[in-house]
Amino acid sequence: MIRILFVCLGNICRSPMAEAVLRDKIIKAGAGDRIVVDSAGTGNWHMGSIPHPGTRKILSREGISFAKIRARQVIPEDFQRFDRIIAMDRSNERDLYRLAAPSERDGQKIFRFMRLLDDRPSADVPDPYYTGRFDEVFRLVDRGTDVLLRQLLR
């Protein structure tokens, strides 16, 4: 079993979108019994919340389920439980390194989402909580999860 965790700040916009999109692709690829996906936030403000309306709107448009997704905060056990912990931006990555025990600070395990894209337009997946640009996030998430899924299925 391979376990993937996406991490952003609030766990209501970017990381739940990445979780829903990757899970949908995994199921369509018939790999649902081999790869597990989850998401979490470094902050605790939205614990228990369903995804942001902007994320829900995009996922609904794409026909992707988000029914079971609720926001939660990163916990210390996540660093042992997950094989890859993927930060949506540089500040999330910094926070994850701070939260991880020294032995868990491994660039193969903890890395930024945009490292998946060779022709990345920026270092970060921009935060749509502030920009309102959920479409832009979806395009990046869609491309990045394609690359990630190909790696996982190899």
Ligand code: 4NP
């Ligand atoms: P996310 O966006 O990290 O992509 O879920 C945010 C959601 C909430 C907040 C910040 C970013 N907030 O400050 O509450």
